[in-house]
Amino acid sequence: MPDKYKTAVVLERRELTDHISEITLGLADDSPLPASRAGAHVELRFGGNDGRFLRHYSLIGPLGQADDHEAFWRIAVQRENRRRGSDYIHRHFSAGTNVLISPALSPFRLSSDDGPVLLIAGGIGITAILPMLRACVMRRRDVHMLYVGRNREAMAYVEEAEALAGDAVTVHDATALGGRPNLDTLLAQQPTNTTAYVCGPPALIDGTRQAAQRLGWAPERVRHEIFNAAHKAEDHAVTVQTRSGTQIPVSPGHTLLEALEAAGAETFSDCRRGECGLCITSVSSVDTDIDHRDRFLTPDQKRSNRQIALCCSRPRSGSIALDI
Amino acid sequence: MTHASQAIPLNDEAIFDAMPMEEGGQFANHATPLIRNCWYVCARRDEVGRTPISRRLLDTDVVMYRTQSGQPVAMHNRCPHRAFPLVKGRVEGDRLVCGYHGMEFEPDGLCAHLPAVSHVPANACVQTYPIADRGPLTWIWMGDPNLADEALIPELPWLASSEWGTVTGDFHIKADYVSMHENLIDQTHFPFLHPGTVGTPEYARASMEASTEGNQVAITRRLDNAPPPGIYGKPADIMHKNVDRTSEARFASPAVHTAHAKIFDTQPDPGKPSVYGYYITHCFTPESNHSIHYWWFNSRDYRIDDTDTDDFLRDASTQAYYEDVEALEWIMDVVLSDKEAQQFELSFAPDKPGLMARRIMHRLAMAERG
Numbered sequence: 096m097p098d099k100y101k102t103a104v105v106l107e108r109r110e111l112t113d114h115i116s117e118i119t120l121g122l123a124d125d126s127p128l129p130a131s132r133a134g135a136h137v138e139l140r141f142g143g144n145d146g147r148f149l150r151h152y153s154l155i156g157p158l159g160q161a162d163d164h165e166a167f168w169r170i171a172v173q174r175e176n177r178r179r180g181s182d183y184i185h186r187h188f189s190a191g192t193n194v195l196i197s198p199a200l201s202p203f204r205l206s207s208d209d210g211p212v213l214l215i216a217g218g219i220g221i222t223a224i225l226p227m228l229r230a231c232v233m234r235r236r237d238v239h240m241l242y243v244g245r246n247r248e249a250m251a252y253v254e255e256a257e258a259l260a261g262d263a264v265t266v267h268d269a270t271a272l273g274g275r276p277n278l279d280t281l282l283a284q285q286p287t288n289t290t291a292y293v294c295g296p297p298a299l300i301d302g303t304r305q306a307a308q309r310l311g312w313a314p315e316r317v318r319h320e321i322f323n324a325a326h327k328a329e330d331h332a333v334t335v336q337t338r339s340g341t342q343i344p345v346s347p348g349h350t351l352l353e354a355l356e357a358a359g360a361e362t363f364s365d366c367r368r369g370e371c372g373l374c375i376t377s378v379s380s381v382d383t384d385i386d387h388r389d390r391f392l393t394p395d396q397k398r399s400n401r402q403i404a405l406c407c408s409r410p411r412s413g414s415i416a417l418d419i
Numbered sequence: 420m421t422h423a424s425q426a427i428p429l430n431d432e433a434i435f436d437a438m439p440m441e442e443g444g445q446f447a448n449h450a451t452p453l454i455r456n457c458w459y460v461c462a463r464r465d466e467v468g469r470t471p472i473s474r475r476l477l478d479t480d481v482v483m484y485r486t487q488s489g490q491p492v493a494m495h496n497r498c499p500h501r502a503f504p505l506v507k508g509r510v511e512g513d514r515l516v517c518g519y520h521g522m523e524f525e526p527d528g529l530c531a532h533l534p535a536v537s538h539v540p541a542n543a544c545v546q547t548y549p550i551a552d553r554g555p556l557t558w559i560w561m562g563d564p565n566l567a568d569e570a571l572i573p574e575l576p577w578l579a580s581s582e583w584g585t586v587t588g589d590f591h592i593k594a595d596y597v598s599m600h601e602n603l604i605d606q607t608h609f610p611f612l613h614p615g616t617v618g619t620p621e622y623a624r625a626s627m628e629a630s631t632e633g634n635q636v637a638i639t640r641r642l643d644n645a646p647p648p649g650i651y652g653k654p655a656d657i658m659h660k661n662v663d664r665t666s667e668a669r670f671a672s673p674a675v676h677t678a679h680a681k682i683f684d685t686q687p688d689p690g691k692p693s694v695y696g697y698y699i700t701h702c703f704t705p706e707s708n709h710s711i712h713y714w715w716f717n718s719r720d721y722r723i724d725d726t727d728t729d730d731f732l733r734d735a736s737t738q739a740y741y742e743d744v745e746a747l748e749w750i751m752d753v754v755l756s757d758k759e760a761q762q763f764e765l766s767f768a769p770d771k772p773g774l775m776a777r778r779i780m781h782r783l784a785m786a787e788r789g
Contacts, residue, residue, distance in 0.1 A: 099763040372768030
């Protein structure tokens with residue numbers, strides 16, 4: 096079985112907005128990368144002395160309708176304000192930078208039926224939604240798209256989306272329009288049996304799901320992609336104590352799993368997005384409450400704070416002792 | 420050489436060099452070099468006799484026979500002169516005689532007689548392997564002979580005990596020993612691959628604990644007040660009852676997996692036991708990275724001389740293990756023949772015991788490469 100990760104190299108970097116850079120990646124051995132399914136993402140591993148990172152980024156694919164197959168992968172990275180993975184990319188990535196890439200993973204995908212499609216992108220979430228728009232246009236599916244952003248200048252790929260689908264794209268400039276879009280109205284306007292696909296901040300995803308619920312949509316008619324389940328702006332530095340008594344500091348930009356791995360602890364992990372449960376570890380004691388961000392543990396298990404998903408969850412502050 | 424305490428300049432090379440360190444440890448698979456420093460079963464004890472037999476073990480053809488005093492001998496099945504398979508020769512006294520030019524080899528591999536030459540050149544010798552009998556099995560060490568401590572041969576006392584009744588069988592399997600180990604320590608496949616024998620729906624919800632002890636991995640499960648699985652319940656004639664059960668499955672070494680199960684009947688019928696014990700012993704030896712020799716034993720502590728019970732357990736075990744054999748061969752075929760790029764394994768929480776064993780196997784295999 097080939098290794099999961101391959102060596103890739105940054106081919107080109109292009110600034111899309113003040114805070115968003117587009118980066119194209121090719122394999123280091125010059126062999127072509129395969130086309131990816133709309134909505135797919137890649138795990139990127141990168142870093143150096145001042146931090147190593149694993150992050151998920153959507154594969155955007157070709158931008159125009161007529162564009163040929165591309166033998167490279169395109170991602171777009173929005174810079175956060177803190178010293179995080181995205182900040183690292185913005186500071187260090189340029190043509191020639193080496194990274195490790197996983198195969199394309201596509202849990203977020205268009206349904207195989209022919210029903211109408213509603214796409215909702217919020218901010219950098221456009222990176223998962225744009226390839227879906229392109230796929231719908233190419234395959235002549237009934238599609239409508241809402242693209243929400245702080246203001247038009249800060250939004251990537253607005254022109255590309257409009258060039259692909261014209262009037263089927265609604266751009267919601269929150270500054271100009273003075274607030275969030277009305278998702279109840281939007282969903283109510285859709286043809287029966289529409290499936291909605293949402294990628295963006297948690298508030299947008301939750302808002303869409305709640306609107307769908309109010310309108311009596313079956314839950315499976317809203318599909319969503321969450322990125323960055325492991326990181327929140329309010330994260331604090333915490334300390335992990337192992338069975339042997341070793342204290343391992345975990346910076347706000349890193350997960351407990353990453354810190355334990357860097358310290359050489361024996362950990363198990365697979366998905367790194369709080370779903371597979373392989374990194375679940377027993378908690379011996381914890382100073383504060385744990386912010387559980389995984390989808391594996393049940394609500395009761397989360398309340399008991401006896402186990403933690405190392406890949407994404409963390410105590411709100413202070414120290415946590417683990418059976419590891 | 421960069422001094423460890425010296426700050427390394429941050430450039431792409433430094434960034435990339437740092438990456439593999441993040442891996443928390445790798446897992447053995449079918450492509451991992453075979454672990455050689457280990458006692459593996461090479462034969463049933465009664466297969467090795469005065470007529471030489473050969474078997475391919477860890478990619479090496481081995482010939483085995485017994486001396487006049489009954490000591491087992493294992494040699495490379497290849498005459499150092501012209502590669503004639505020594506198994507095609509004959510045993511004379513304690514010596515193995517090559518069937519091509521009559522070179523005679525002592526049990527220690529040294530040539531004692533070379534008919535066409537008046538003296539025996541010192542370099543005329545054949546590789547031998549440490550070999551030892553234990554109970555019904557004969558074990559071989561294909562690694563560094565200086566490390567072949569017989570105390571490391573796994574203790575399987577129930578196989579030789581008169582207090583246990585044992586049935587046994589064997590298979591040659593076109594699959595790798597790593598996936599065999601993972602299959603044996605993974606019990607979440609039971610209800611799907613073995614619905615008629617060892618898998619019951621209730622068992623899927625039994626609590627499980629996994630732990631590593633040195634280079635072993637053990638999982639223990641307990642399930643109370645549920646019907647027994649057919650393979651245990653039918654021979655004990657307790658299928659109509661709800662019983663408690665405990666089980667331990669153990670990755671004991673790269674060569675052996677053992678399982679120990681107990682069934683507790685809290686209200687036994689008159690004259691019947693309240694506890695039924697089983698040891699299941701799986702011994703397997705890689706023939707190559709993609710095939711194994713497999714010997715299994717099902718031991719019980721009741722009705723130990725009953726031939727009907729023997730027949731039932733032999734048939735049910737053979738069926739259950741055949742289901743595993745088929746599955747592993749299908750998987751091996753997919754893994755080796757599917758050329759679709761970028762395949763990798765997904766793992767979930769219940770796969771942890773298997774991954775623990777595979778991590779140990781990877782560590783052992785890498786340690787032998789220095």
